[in-house]
Amino acid sequence: MSLNYAFGFSLFLLILVALNIYFFYSLNTTGKRGSMYNVPGIKLDLAPSVFKDIYDHLNYLPSQYKIKNPKFIPIQKNLVKSFNSSGLNNTKNVWQNTENWVSEESLFPHGDGVPGRILREMQTSQIALVDNAPKGTQMKLLLLIQEKQKLYFKPKRYQLSDVIHGNIYAGFDRHNSEVFAYYLAMVMNFKWIIPSVIRRVHVAKDVVPVATLGLKKTMIRNESGSFCIYGKCFYCKVNETVCPDRNGEIEGAAILYLDKQFKVHKSPWRRSYNSKKMDWEKDNDFCKKVMGILSLKRILNLIDVSIFDFLIQNGDRHRYEVYKNKIVLLDNGKGLGNPMIDELDILAPLYQCCMISLSTWQHLEILSGGHLTETIKLLSSFQGEILATEEHFKAVERRLLKIYATIQYCIGKHGSAKVFKTA
Numbered sequence: 210m211s212l213n214y215a216f217g218f219s220l221f222l223l224i225l226v227a228l229n230i231y232f233f234y235s236l237n238t239t240g241k242r243g244s245m246y247n248v249p250g251i252k253l254d255l256a257p258s259v260f261k262d263i264y265d266h267l268n269y270l271p272s273q274y275k276i277k278n279p280k281f282i283p284i285q286k287n288l289v290k291s292f293n294s295s296g297l298n299n300t301k302n303v304w305q306n307t308e309n310w311v312s313e314e315s316l317f318p319h320g321d322g323v324p325g326r327i328l329r330e331m332q333t334s335q336i337a338l339v340d341n342a343p344k345g346t347q348m349k350l351l352l353l354i355q356e357k358q359k360l361y362f363k364p365k366r367y368q369l370s371d372v373i374h375g376n377i378y379a380g381f382d383r384h385n386s387e388v389f390a391y392y393l394a395m396v397m398n399f400k401w402i403i404p405s406v407i408r409r410v411h412v413a414k415d416v417v418p419v420a421t422l423g424l425k426k427t428m429i430r431n432e433s434g435s436f437c438i439y440g441k442c443f444y445c446k447v448n449e450t451v452c453p454d455r456n457g458e459i460e461g462a463a464i465l466y467l468d469k470q471f472k473v474h475k476s477p478w479r480r481s482y483n484s485k486k487m488d489w490e491k492d493n494d495f496c497k498k499v500m501g502i503l504s505l506k507r508i509l510n511l512i513d514v515s516i517f518d519f520l521i522q523n524g525d526r527h528r529y530e531v532y533k534n535k536i537v538l539l540d541n542g543k544g545l546g547n548p549m550i551d552e553l554d555i556l557a558p559l560y561q562c563c564m565i566s567l568s569t570w571q572h573l574e575i576l577s578g579g580h581l582t583e584t585i586k587l588l589s590s591f592q593g594e595i596l597a598t599e600e601h602f603k604a605v606e607r608r609l610l611k612i613y614a615t616i617q618y619c620i621g622k623h624g625s626a627k628v629f630k631t632a
């Protein structure tokens with residue numbers, strides 16, 4: 210009897226121990242997701258080994274990166290206040306004191322309702338003059354509104370559902386990518402960017418009557434008698450016109466023109482635009498070289514920009530422009546090309562240097578679990594905009610996880626003290 214009792218008791222103990230082991234094992238592996246993410250097959254041979262390490266970290270990403278962080282809610286509320294300008298006194302002229310807009314923190318005011326009001330004006334103000342804007346390689350127009358306010362207008366070339374195949378910088382600029390980038394930057398708390406909004410211009414009513422002679426020379430009538438524009442730029446071709454839709458309108462991204470002097474620099478991580486490999490593609494210690502040339506502050510800035518570019522998949526930041534010693538996020542039209550592709554090497558500045566500004570990280574960390582794209586959708590809805598297909602929004606969330614995984618990889622390799630910088 211007592212033997213039976215002892216046997217039963219030890220069996221009970223054994224089960225208890227087994228349960229404990231199971232409990233601690235499952236605690237350690239939360240976030241483990243089987244083999245959901247694989248290194249993309251086509252890249253496997255070519256990809257540097259860091260890609261595999263990053264994907265390994267992606268498969269074991271701690272669960273906090275997959276759920277919403279309540280710390281973001283008050284930030285989201287403030288953003289909503291800034292962009293939802295309905296109900297505010299809109300008669301006040303928003304263009305007053307534009308000369309005082311630039312501060313040490315931002316290029317434009319971010320106070321209650323002002324960003325929303327600037328966008329609304331950019332979207333609806335009557336156009337006083339339209340000209341070609343011959344800067345850059347892509348077709349763009351210059352619109353004059355409110356007497357002295359200038360806008361760049363990058364016309365729509367694709368439907369939102371069009372997928373751009375080919376290399377990362379293939380195709381025309383995407384107008385929606387410019388606007389998406391603006392809201393993305395706002396949600397990421399990157400304030401060195403210029404307001405951008407979707408605007409429709411009626412060619413016969415809004416453009417032709419106020420077009421300069423120069424612009425008129427780059428307009429031709431199509432079979433249905435409407436005026437199409439081929440513009441004036443490096444890649445502009447007479448047979449690549451932009452024509453009005455059946456309502457007589459051309460849609461585009463209206464980007465506020467910032468009349469300042471920018472300093473232009475070549476990006477150390479630029480692509481070659483041919484089959485030649487750049488230094489950064491051959492040397493995983495490339496960051497050391499950059500450290501010898503650029504300040505820590507500038508490198509951290511370039512890393513911020515690479516995170517931003519990776520989210521929209523802009524692989525075309527061959528040069529960057531600086532104002533007040535900070536990179537201005539200009540020219541974001543090469544994003545949102547293919548929602549199925551995540552070119553990890555856009556993140557090279559991050560995984561090669563393995564550092565990130567602490568303030569960027571603290572903000573990035575609380576955008577998890579869907580808050581990022583949910584907020585972009587919410588803010589852009591105040592201007593009645595739909596900026597991308599669901600596939601693109603999902604892709605941005607998926608890429609955010611890859612950024613988290615890259616940071617985990619860096620922490621694993623160097624320790625957090627070396628990764629997070631306060632410069």
Ligand SMILES: Nc1ncnc2c1ncn2[C@@H]1O[C@H](COP(=O)(O)OP(=O)(O)OP(=O)(O)O)[C@@H](O)[C@H]1O
Pocket residue numbers: 344345346347348361382403464465466467468469471530539540541542
């Ligand atoms: N909103 C703006 N305010 C002031 N200047 C601007 C603005 N947007 C662009 N620029 C200037 O015009 C140049 C061309 O603009 P952008 O880079 O957008 O054109 P692009 O056709 O895409 O050029 P590229 O093909 O060289 O990338 C920029 O390098 C910048 O100096």
Ligand SMILES: [Mn+2]
Pocket residue numbers: 345347382525540542543
């Ligand atoms: Mn460009």
